Amino acid sequence: MKATRLLALLLLLQTRQRVSTTELAERLEVSRRTVLRDVEALSAAGVPVYAERGRHGGIVLLPGARLNASHLEPPEMEALSIAGLDRAQLAQLGLDGSRDMADRKIAARRAATGTGPSLADLVVVDNAGWLAPQRDTASVADLALDLLNRPRLWVRYRSSGDDRASSLVVDPYGLAAKSGRWYLVADDEQRPRLFSLERLDSYETLSEPARLRSGHDLRSVWAGLVRRTETPGRVAVRARLREDRLDLAGRILGSRLEDVEPPEDGWCAVRIVYPDIESVRQLLQFGDHLEVLTPADARRRIAELASDLVRRHTPTT
Numbered sequence: 001m002k003a004t005r006l007l008a009l010l011l012l013l014q015t016r017q018r019v020s021t022t023e024l025a026e027r028l029e030v031s032r033r034t035v036l037r038d039v040e041a042l043s044a045a046g047v048p049v050y051a052e053r054g055r056h057g058g059i060v061l062l063p064g065a066r067l068n069a070s071h072l073e074p075p076e077m078e079a080l081s082i083a084g085l086d087r088a089q090l091a092q093l094g095l096d097g098s099r100d101m102a103d104r105k106i107a108a109r110r111a112a113t114g115t116g117p118s119l120a121d122l123v124v125v126d127n128a129g130w131l132a133p134q135r136d137t138a139s140v141a142d143l144a145l146d147l148l149n150r151p152r153l154w155v156r157y158r159s160s161g162d163d164r165a166s167s168l169v170v171d172p173y174g175l176a177a178k179s180g181r182w183y184l185v186a187d188d189e190q191r192p193r194l195f196s197l198e199r200l201d202s203y204e205t206l207s208e209p210a211r212l213r214s215g216h217d218l219r220s221v222w223a224g225l226v227r228r229t230e231t232p233g234r235v236a237v238r239a240r241l242r243e244d245r246l247d248l249a250g251r252i253l254g255s256r257l258e259d260v261e262p263p264e265d266g267w268c269a270v271r272i273v274y275p276d277i278e279s280v281r282q283l284l285q286f287g288d289h290l291e292v293l294t295p296a297d298a299r300r301r302i303a304e305l306a307s308d309l310v311r312r313h314t315p316t317t
Contacts, residue, residue, distance in 0.1 A: 005030070009038055011104040013049060013061035015111040020058040021051070035059065086125045089177055094141040128180035140175065140182055140197065147172055150212075151205040153186070158199040165201045171210040174218035185222055187213065192221050230255050237272045237280060237298050242289040252285070277301050284309070 005028055012019055012027060025032045039059055042049050048062035090096045146153075153172055158165040170186035170193070177183075184195040190213060236258075241249055243263040249270070250257060259271035274280060280298045283290055284305055292299045 006038055006042060008101060008104055009035070009059075010042070010047070010049075010061070011101075011108045013059060014108040015104075018052075018058050018060045024059055084125070085177060086127045089127060089140075089182075092140040092182070093144055127177060143184070143197075143203070144175055146203075146205050147174060149205070150210050152208050152210050153184075153203050154206055155184075155195065155203045156201040157195055158201060160196075160199070165199075169206070170195070171212055173210075173212065173216070173221050176218075176222050185218055185225065187211070187221075192225055194225055235274045235277055235279070235295070235298065237274065237283075237292060238294045239270050239272060239283070240267045240291045240293065241270045241286070242266060243268055245286060245289045249286070252282075281305055 008028060009024065012024065021032045021035050024035045028035065036051060039049055039051055050060055052058060052060050085093070087096060087099075090099050150172075153170050154167065155170055156165040156167050168188060170184075170188050171190075172184055172186040174185055175182060176185050176194075182197040184197060184200065186193060186195060190211075243266050246260065246268060253272060256273050257270060258273055261269040272283070274282075277297050278301070280292065280301055283292065283302065292302045
């Protein structure tokens with residue numbers, strides 16, 4: 001742990017040459033006394049670093065002293081290889097500290113070469129949905145480590161809409177992070193399936209290896225599951241939507257919103273696809289901003305659902 005801290009201290013100094021003891025203590029999450037002891041240890045080892053007293057003092061690394069930061073440790077390479085994850089997701093995998101160290105090495109390298117700001121200074125990644133609450137899930141880090149050995153898994157999983165979890169044996173390909181949620185990608189009796197970690201009650205690794213389908217890996221199976229989930233359904237709904245609700249419809253309906261005609265008198269004709277008639281209940285959230293036109297079954301189902309809402313919400317006398 002101390003060696004990692006000393007390296008982090010050197011990288012910070014290589015970036016800026018002079019940093020106050022207080023700032024170093026805050027960045028390294030230690031006391032100022034610990035920072036001074038670390039500086040003494042580095043100086044004793046021959047590193048040209050020293051503490052400078054006074055109003056403008058601090059910890060100083062002599063100009064020209066450069067640390068070779070071209071090599072990344074295996075955990076740091078892991079953190080960068082999955083750089084699409086945000087800070088919270090890296091923390092769930094136990095890689096946030098490694099990512100911090102990798103970032104420091106990159107910053108030190110950039111400072112040494114005199115390059116300007118990078119895209120990383122201009123882009124922030126946050127994969128959580130808006131207003132999404134923090135959900136309790138199985139330990140992502142533990143599960144990821146267990147999956148490195150490619151075992152079969154015994155899981156207790158509660159499917160959407162079920163009150164109780166059921167047990168089954170699956171053959172996992174790996175983990176996927178989408179829209180702030182984690183999924184286990186696995187075969188259930190040789191059929192690809194997604195298991196939300198939010199509904200994974202428990203799991204155990206089995207002694208036998210996973211029986212993965214030949215020619216398939218995590219990326220190919222994930223791509224197939226995405227296509228299956230996002231492929232337009234069989235029911236094409238024609239509707240009128242208020243023009244000022246188009247952006248909202250795009251966020252809610254996603255790829256189901258297939259066609260939008262130019263607005264006329266404040267309304268747009270739209271085409272929305274669903275796998276079945278019952279799915280049109282999603283459109284109730286648009287209230288009086290949307291009117292279903294065809295097919296007749298979809299219009300009738302919206303009317304039934306709206307009538308039921310009126311009945312339930314009519315004040316009793």
